[in-house]
Amino acid sequence: MRINSRDYTTIWLDSDGRRVHVIDQTVLPHSFETKTLANCEDAAAAISAMTVRGAPLIGVTGAYGMALAAWRDPSDAAVASAYAALLATRPTAVNLRWALDRLRALLLAAPVSVRADLAYAEAAKIAEEDIAACQAIGRAGAELIHKARRGDGPINVLTHCNAGWLATVDWGTALAPIYTAARQGAPIHVWVDETRPRNQGASLTAFELLGETIPHTVVADNAGGHLMQHGLVDLVIVGSDRTTRAGDVCNKIGTYLKALAAHDNGVPFYVALPSSTVDWRIADGVRDIPIEERAAREVTHISGRGADGATFEIQLTPDGSPARNFSFDVTPSRFVTGLITERGVCAATEEGLKGLFPDLAG
Numbered sequence: 001m002r003i004n005s006r007d008y009t010t011i012w013l014d015s016d017g018r019r020v021h022v023i024d025q026t027v028l029p030h031s032f033e034t035k036t037l038a039n040c041e042d043a044a045a046a047i048s049a050m051t052v053r054g055a056p057l058i059g060v061t062g063a064y065g066m067a068l069a070a071w072r073d074p075s076d077a078a079v080a081s082a083y084a085a086l087l088a089t090r091p092t093a094v095n096l097r098w099a100l101d102r103l104r105a106l107l108l109a110a111p112v113s114v115r116a117d118l119a120y121a122e123a124a125k126i127a128e129e130d131i132a133a134c135q136a137i138g139r140a141g142a143e144l145i146h147k148a149r150r151g152d153g154p155i156n157v158l159t160h161c162n163a164g165w166l167a168t169v170d171w172g173t174a175l176a177p178i179y180t181a182a183r184q185g186a187p188i189h190v191w192v193d194e195t196r197p198r199n200q201g202a203s204l205t206a207f208e209l210l211g212e213t214i215p216h217t218v219v220a221d222n223a224g225g226h227l228m229q230h231g232l233v234d235l236v237i238v239g240s241d242r243t244t245r246a247g248d249v250c251n252k253i254g255t256y257l258k259a260l261a262a263h264d265n266g267v268p269f270y271v272a273l274p275s276s277t278v279d280w281r282i283a284d285g286v287r288d289i290p291i292e293e294r295a296a297r298e299v300t301h302i303s304g305r306g307a308d309g310a311t312f313e314i315q316l317t318p319d320g321s322p323a324r325n326f327s328f329d330v331t332p333s334r335f336v337t338g339l340i341t342e343r344g345v346c347a348a349t350e351e352g353l354k355g356l357f358p359d360l361a362g
């Protein structure tokens, strides 16, 4: 998508065909910087530190991490070591395991001499598939937005965290329908949850929507229920880090609370996701999806830009007050109106997902 009138994707290959460049999302929105990944360790560090984040982008970065590893050492042992190091970076987004499994199977079945080229080609294929899937999600979801129109006023969509193009290779998942419908002429306004503690909404979704000139308003996470009670939300669209075959949806912490408020107020609650985010192995998301717990400092401290333009961190909590930082939660399928996928919209049920993906459901 566009930054300062220039088209970007979040990750791209250097002209040398080996090193990988990514947008450093830890310094957005106040600074635009890129980072170069020159080896598997760089890719793992970029995922762990959230230089890159968002389930599909984590998967693509993991795939390129396997390619960077094979470039240096294509042996079976090195492939296994890279797989383990990358898988250990973040536990919740299933796209990471999905991509690593795909690369590992391909590489171990190939002669060592061709593994590096094969890995880079497969990582590029996964990236292209992600772009196409997100564009298809945009088309399918745009129809829902058009249908939500009531009179001449704006269609108010609430979204949580950042499930835009910065969370994928391009277009995004939850924001793809917004970009697509807006380009089709729909009058959209987006309520942007700030999304504590990492503030992906306030820093990344707002940045994206500004870049695409989509009207939006940043609100505290706790405002969503109030907005819905007062008829100010026509539908909710969020992303997912892992959706079970039964339609339970794991997404950024706070998503579950938005779903409860939407359910209580009769507001449609949609989840946009590519099939690479479905974990066909499990049904019960609350029981079986691993929830990442990150450093408490992300809760006790916050960073921002000062009046002098410099970015700095401040402490919010008193010295000595403990904190815990749960990064995701699970919304049971009963609170999900529908899943917006690259093959269309389905119910958040095993039957719904099997109907769209009989080839993947097993």
Ligand SMILES: CSC[C@@H](O)[C@@H](O)C(=O)COP(=O)(O)O
Pocket: 053, 054, 055, 056, 093, 160, 161, 162, 163, 164, 167, 168, 172, 173, 174, 200, 238, 239, 240, 241, 251, 252, 327
């Ligand atoms: C298309 S991205 C969907 C999800 O990955 C997104 O909503 C989310 O939870 C991102 O969490 P993050 O911790 O920033 O990786």
